[in-house]
Amino acid sequence: MQATDVPLDKTINLTVNGARQAITVDVRTSLLDLLRERLQLTGTKKGCDHGQCGACTVHVNGRRVNSCLSLAVMHDGDEITTIEGLGTPDNLHPMQAAFFACDGYQCGYCTSGQIMSAVALLKEPCGADDADVKELMSGNICRCGAYANIVAAIQQVRKNT
Amino acid sequence: MHTFEFERATDSAAAVAIAAHAKTAQQGADVRFVAGGTTLLDLMKLNVETPVRVIDINHLPLDRIEATPDGGLKIGATVRNSDLAHHPTVKRDYAVLSQAILSGASAQLRNMATTAGNLVQRTRCVYFRDTAMPCNKREPGTGCPAITGANRMLAILGTSEHCIATNPSDMCVAMAALEATIHVQGPNGARAIPIGDFHLLPGSTPDRETVLEPGDLITHVTLPPPVAGSRQVYLKLRDRASYEFALASAAVVLTVADGKVTRARIALGGVGTKPWRSREAEAALVGQPINQTSFRNAAEAALRDAKPQSENAFKIELAKRCLTHALQIATA
Numbered sequence: 001m002q003a004t005d006v007p008l009d010k011t012i013n014l015t016v017n018g019a020r021q022a023i024t025v026d027v028r029t030s031l032l033d034l035l036r037e038r039l040q041l042t043g044t045k046k047g048c049d050h051g052q053c054g055a056c057t058v059h060v061n062g063r064r065v066n067s068c069l070s071l072a073v074m075h076d077g078d079e080i081t082t083i084e085g086l087g088t089p090d091n092l093h094p095m096q097a098a099f100f101a102c103d104g105y106q107c108g109y110c111t112s113g114q115i116m117s118a119v120a121l122l123k124e125p126c127g128a129d130d131a132d133v134k135e136l137m138s139g140n141i142c143r144c145g146a147y148a149n150i151v152a153a154i155q156q157v158r159k160n161t
Numbered sequence: 162m163h164t165f166e167f168e169r170a171t172d173s174a175a176a177v178a179i180a181a182h183a184k185t186a187q188q189g190a191d192v193r194f195v196a197g198g199t200t201l202l203d204l205m206k207l208n209v210e211t212p213v214r215v216i217d218i219n220h221l222p223l224d225r226i227e228a229t230p231d232g233g234l235k236i237g238a239t240v241r242n243s244d245l246a247h248h249p250t251v252k253r254d255y256a257v258l259s260q261a262i263l264s265g266a267s268a269q270l271r272n273m274a275t276t277a278g279n280l281v282q283r284t285r286c287v288y289f290r291d292t293a294m295p296c297n298k299r300e301p302g303t304g305c306p307a308i309t310g311a312n313r314m315l316a317i318l319g320t321s322e323h324c325i326a327t328n329p330s331d332m333c334v335a336m337a338a339l340e341a342t343i344h345v346q347g348p349n350g351a352r353a354i355p356i357g358d359f360h361l362l363p364g365s366t367p368d369r370e371t372v373l374e375p376g377d378l379i380t381h382v383t384l385p386p387p388v389a390g391s392r393q394v395y396l397k398l399r400d401r402a403s404y405e406f407a408l409a410s411a412a413v414v415l416t417v418a419d420g421k422v423t424r425a426r427i428a429l430g431g432v433g434t435k436p437w438r439s440r441e442a443e444a445a446l447v448g449q450p451i452n453q454t455s456f457r458n459a460a461e462a463a464l465r466d467a468k469p470q471s472e473n474a475f476k477i478e479l480a481k482r483c484l485t486h487a488l489q490i491a492t493a
Contacts, residue, residue: 139267
């Protein structure tokens with residue numbers, strides 16, 4: 001079979017933050033690029049673009065994934081939740097409020113991925129200790145090194161729920 | 162990234178028929194199945210994988226875990242690694258598999274990565290991933306700069322003068338110790354491949370990593386019935402506490418009676434060009450008392466043929482200590 005450089009488009013239907021939409025995308029588009037470049041949901045960040053940093057973490061059908069390592073066309077029919085769908089400035093998600101209260105960030109670039117990961121963690125099997133939280137948050141890198149406060153924020157939410 | 166035709170497979174036979182037209186199922190494949198995408202998309206962005214057709218198999222009915230009539234376990238090709246690791250039967254009867262999977266990647270990646278994808282995941286050798294560099298695995302005949310270059314993470318067992326790339330999987334190491342069987346549907350029907358025969362040593366054809374041929378679709382993996390009373394441990398040593406590939410790992414499935422080892426299945430990770438079952442270590446252990454001397458003897462046997470590269474001689478002693486410690490934990 002011969003390679004072609006003619007862009008190939010496909011139309012998909014997906015629900016993003018509760019809103020169902022049809023969108024035509026080049027098949028090469030990652031879920032991350034669909035969110036950021038086509039839907040202008042720029043809260044989800046592109047760090048490494050290779051699944052190594054976690055900045056692009058979103059929820060697909062309620063589970064956290066690296067949106068950079070997934071093709072948008074693989075998500076026909078899926079429900080996607082991004083940081084924009086979690087809370088609003090006037091009505092923060094408890095995890096967003098805890099990151100704020102615990103100062104769980106410095107530059108903020110990794111924060112939306114950290115929070116999406118942390119919210120998903122609440123529904124996953126996870127031991128009670130800080131070490132358990134660190135293990136399950138290891139896919140989210142914070143170059144500023146706000147880890148201690150990120151763990152504190154997550155533990156605060158876990159204790160209150 | 163080169164563009165490609167994308168389609169969602171609705172039945173396995175159709176997916177096999179399309180892929181059967183590929184020129185190879187190995188490096189350079191022009192047709193690829195995609196499930197999690199965590200290896201394939203990563204390598205397509207690097208132009209290491211350049212399929213012209215990508216077939217999404219996520220909607221095939223291959224996502225179940227179920228008991229087999231003989232008391233074993235059938236694991237579908239598209240079962241997510243996280244679902245497999247947390248499955249109650251796996252945690253109870255095949256704990257080494259659960260431990261191995263949870264020691265690999267991150268929670269996000271485990272939610273995406275699948276059984277079949279993990280079986281065929283590619284090495285993280287930096288030369289393989291960089292199209293500006295020669296690599297016999299990526300472009301046969303161009304040479305192996307790793308042998309004189311950055312090889313600290315690379316293999317010490319099963320290497321050749323053409324390739325020293327490490328198989329990166331944790332899951333496969335546990336499956337080797339559990340004597341899993343890989344089930345494939347191909348253009349000429351279905352066949353079952355013992356995991357020990359599934360991955361190939363690099364030899365003079367490091368571009369060929371498995372026995373898969375064009376059109377072959379991994380449908381599921383079966384595990385034999387659990388061994389009553391077996392003690393299972395996966396121990397992984399790495400440069401950081403989490404989210405890192407193994408420098409050395411050991412999967413141990415042991416049965417002990419009257420203070421002696423009656424049955425042993427041992428596999429090593431992070432040190433081999435394929436998931437490294439060590440029948441030498443198993444033979445050294447069976448019939449021996451559970452003590453430090455027996456464990457060390459087994460470890461010596463496992464690494465007897467190890468060949469260090471310029472930067473990774475430390476792995477020989479590390480792997481020995483890893484296996485010894487895994488045996489200690491299993492018998493504690």
